[in-house]
Amino acid sequence: MTALVEAQNICVRAGGSEVLHDVSLRVTKGEIVTILGPNGSGKSTLLRALLGILPVSHGRVSRSPGLRIGYVPQKLHIDRTMPMTARRFLSLPHRHSRADSDAALARVGVPEVADRPMAGLSGGQFQRVLLARALLTKPDLLVLDEPTQGLDQPGEAAFYRLIEEVRRDTGAAVLMVSHDLHVVMSASDRVICLNGHICCEGTPRVVSNAPEYRALFGLGTQGALALYQHAHDHDHTHDHPHDHHDHHGHTHA
Template sequence: MRLVTIKDMSVTLGAHVALSHVDLTIDKGEIVTIVGPNGSGKSTLLRSVIGAITPDSGTVLRAAGLKIGYVPQSLAIDPTLPLSAGRFLSLPNRRPAEAVAKALRQAGVEDIADRPMAGLSGGQFQRVLLARALMDSPDLLILDEPTTGLDQPGSADFYTQIEEVRRTTGAAVLMVSHELHVVMSASDRVVCLNGHVCCHGTPEIVASAPEYRALFGTGTHGALALYRHEHDHHHHEDEACDHDHPHTHDHLGNH
């Protein structure tokens, strides 16, 4: 089932062309990761999908009745407020305790409902934001660099939880991330953005694309940790970037 269809979308913010002629689809249950350098239009794309920005040209079509859950990069909460995680999930309208407990369980932090928000670790705080996004059983979960500030094990744990959320709820996931060495293995499709779609496809295809490498470089100093792996295979036409692929690819691995 198609949840979102973006066709030939362009967005201008002030005098700056943020996005130019972007095409993107999101289907039920898939994980799509958006990558790109700072200023490449990633957040503008998310806001367009949500409906917070109206494109200057092109179309954004959402499935009828589409429910979206949103996990921001961060959220500032006054540390002096005596606000527990459970109470936070009940703002602004009180929610049944069972619904709060279910959302925390889905986010992997079922035991912290009574803990103060100000006392949570960075990873726990982001899990609570995830739980909040899951409260209304969204069809599409949107995450804007949700692991900013977490260490690599914390990021890996968070994305493992996202995979579990997709598996158990069937929600599609659209996320922005710089952490391809962690994210890509969980993604069905990766879209490399730099004001326009540079390339897209499976993680392996994007990892090997010259357009991607021109933006991020190679090796561990960039966004992508790679290992060499040789094999022969064929790519589907709709998954290819705008170039020919050699049979030797840089593939992702936690090795």
């Protein structure tokens, strides 16, 4: 399948030292790829190289022609003295109609915040507005840099659910850097463990059992990667016709 974005043996240098060495990866249409790694492992550097923000010192990054990317940054500071509403924020830097902006906020589950100041939103609401702004570009690829940082476990789980629904409804691929080394959305098609280079790669379950993953995160022989599930104690043999929590073929622990 043709890659939306692909890195071939890339190296990235910063401040005279090599931050990424010989990294190769590709993201194809409709898949969810999660990048895990400790602080300083080069996760954000890799995203910026894939987006063309940072130059590579070796190798090649290619993106499909006309690729539309929706980017959700790791952190965004809003001046608390500036009374910018969520709807107004969605029209920066490109203006969108009120109807489109309101539809985007509704899509991410926060229609009530349209006229509220951005500085007054909760962490979860703020991240959903950032996601709405990214979705307004109708992206082929959604890139999220530690989108659940600062959220509590229920907030993180709800945001993961939302990402799964966006992929299902729009067909957009998702490339996500996760700050949580111990929990990964089970809908991830691939997990890449990064520490300056790719240590291991595979499905969430394969990676959770990889000795490289355990060594990288100091988990020892007892450590394990927990896979976030939609409903841990849900019995699909008795599904209600209208229950559509988990129809992505997830394997339940």
